[in-house]
Each structure stands twice: as C-alpha cells, then as structure tokens.
C-alpha cells in the first residue's frame with residue numbers, strides 16, 4: 176500500500192536526515208537484561224544513536240563491567256550500569272523508552288512457549304517496576320514468548336491504573352528484517368529497498384509474512400511463496416540449531432531491536448511517516464493483540480493499520496494463526512489475573 180512504500184522511503188531517507196530533522200536528541204532509554212546476548216549488542220547500537228543522551232543498563236549481574244566498557248566509546252551518549260532489583264527503579268526513573276530483552280533464550284528442541292514458565296514472571300516484575308518509575312515510557316518487549324509477554328505487560332499496567340494501549344509494543348522487527356533479507360536474496364533486489372510486512376505474532380506459524388504486499392512489487396511462484404513463508408516462520412529455529420545450545424539470535428535481534436527503538440524515538444520526536452510492523456493492542460482483527468504496520472508518533476502507536484489485501488494462501492495461514500495466537504494471549508492474561 177501507499178503508506179508502506181512511503182515508510183520505506185521515509186526510513187531510507189531518515190537515517191541520514193535524523194540529525195538535522197530531529198529537534199530533541201535527549202532521550203533517556205533503559206535496557207533491561209543489558210548484560211545478556213541481545214542486551215550487550217543492543218546497548219552498543221543504542222550508544223551509537225544520536226537520539227539518545229542517557230542510556231541505562233540494567234541486569235541482575237555484570238552491568239558495571241558492560242557499562243564501563245561501553246562508556247569508553249566516544250559517542251555523545253552517557254551510559255550507566257544498574258545491578259540487582261534494588262537499583263531497578265533508579266535505572267527506570269525518567270525514561271522515555273524501556274527495551275526488555277531479559278529472560279532465558281531457547282535451546283534446540285524448545286518452542287518459544289517453553290520459555291513462558293521463566294520469562295512470564297520476569298516480564299511481569301520488570302513491568303511492575305516501570306508502572307512505578309516511568310509509567311509514561313514506551314515499552315519494547317523482546318522477551319519471549321512475545322505473543323504472551325505483551326498481554327502480561329498490558330495486564331500489569333492495567334492493574335496499576337496507568338495503561339495506555341499506545342505505549343506497549345512486542346518487538347517483531349526481526350521477522351521483518353529476516354523477510355527483507357530472504358526476499359532480496361531470492362529475487363536479486365536491492366536490500367535497501369525491500370519491505371515485506373509481517374503480521375500476526377512472533378512464534379512459528381503466528382509469523383505471517385505478506386509476500387503479496389512486498390515492495391517493490393514482485394512475482395513469486397507458489398513454490399517460492401511456500402519456501403519463503405516457512406523459512407521466515409522457522410528462521411529463529413534456524414539460528415537456535417546453528418548455535419547448538421549456545422542460545423538464540425542475538426546479533427540480528429539487537430540490530431532489529433535498535434531499528435525498532437529508533438523508530439519509536441523518531442515518532443516521539445514528532446517526525447512524520449514513521450512506520451514499523453509490531454505486535455500491539457489492536458482492533459484490526461477480533462483478537463485483542465495483533466501485529467500489523469503501526470504509525471509511530473509523539474504518543475507511541477498513533478495508528479494501527481489494517482492488514483490490507485492478502486492472497487488466498489495468506490488468508491489460509493491467517494485463519495490458522497489466530498487459533499494459536501488466541502491461546503497465547505489468554506495464557507498471558509491469565510498469568511497476571513489468576
């Protein structure tokens with residue numbers, strides 16, 4: 176759609192324009208789980224972002240070392256380490272954006288839902304601290320299972336009386352990053368131009384790349400569509416298996432999370448036409464949460480865009496994914512409320 180294409184062009188241009196366009200470059204950002212595989216690489220990328228003046232690194236251990244290390248890079252952003260639950264609220268105070276990659280990653284043979292038992296409580300507790308220390312911050316949730324941890328965060332903010340549906344995001348950007356890469360490779364396109372919207376959620380079959388909406392417009396055979404769709408859905412598992420027990424995607428995830436964080440901050444700064452696909456509270460389907468393209472602005476998710484026209488193949492997946500996604504949403508909500 177037109178807005179999708181505008182978003183690609185805006186994104187391409189904005190990288191170079193960001194310094195000149197944006198009036199505020201004083202954003203305070205916290206990374207929770209900052210000493211982990213994603214957290215460290217992500218913190219490095221955020222330290223290099225001129226929109227951020229104050230970066231807080233929180234984890235249960237090792238943040239003093241990571242912060243000392245990062246603090247020697249000669250970028251304008253100040254970096255501070257916070258360690259242990261006693262320092263969590265100090266880390267969060269005054270933050271505009273909180274990015275959460277805290278929790279355990281998958282090992283071979285595990286689904287994202289297998290992480291629920293550990294990560295659900297971690298996300299709940301971290302979000303509870305956010306409701307006290309930075310109730311108006313945008314929250315980017317990376318911790319899996321994202322399909323459930325976003326409903327968990329939502330219920331925590333509702334209970335605390337400071338819920339704003341525009342401010343809580345499940346980070347699905349890696350699915351878009353992967354789709355763009357795989358499609359550019361398969362079709363010989365310029366990687367900088369490709370934009371494939373990915374909708375639904377962030378686990379297995381709930382990840383639905385809309386190849387029919389690929390920009391620039393391109394034709395796929397049904398065999399190509401099947402192979403690309405299944406590869407994108409299983410791309411996380413591809414990395415988990417290649418790492419053979421050493422964890423899941425960290426570098427590509429940090430790259431994707433840095434892109435999402437930057438989009439959120441550009442939206443906050445008032446830059447127009449900032450769009451990302453992300454998993455948010457949504458009226459686009461009958462499900463209370465769903466990932467589609469979202470317009471980011473001064474209040475967070477200013478507009479949740481509809482799915483648009485999809486192929487019969489995509490409609491088939493959509494019907495299937497809704498069943499799984501509904502279960503994951505209900506599981507997350509029940510975790511906080513029961």
Ligand code: NAI
Nearest residue numbers: 208210211212213234235276277278279280317318319349
């Ligand atoms: P990791 O194990 O390398 O790092 C996790 C960090 O979280 C550790 O430093 C740990 O100390 C910290 N942590 C644990 N409990 C904490 C708490 N209560 N407060 C603060 N920090 C806490 O794991 P990795 O590889 O960085 O993955 C993190 C999460 O990101 C996992 O849940 C993984 O499934 C998820 N993930 C999500 C993706 C997405 O597309 N949304 C893609 C890849 C991973």
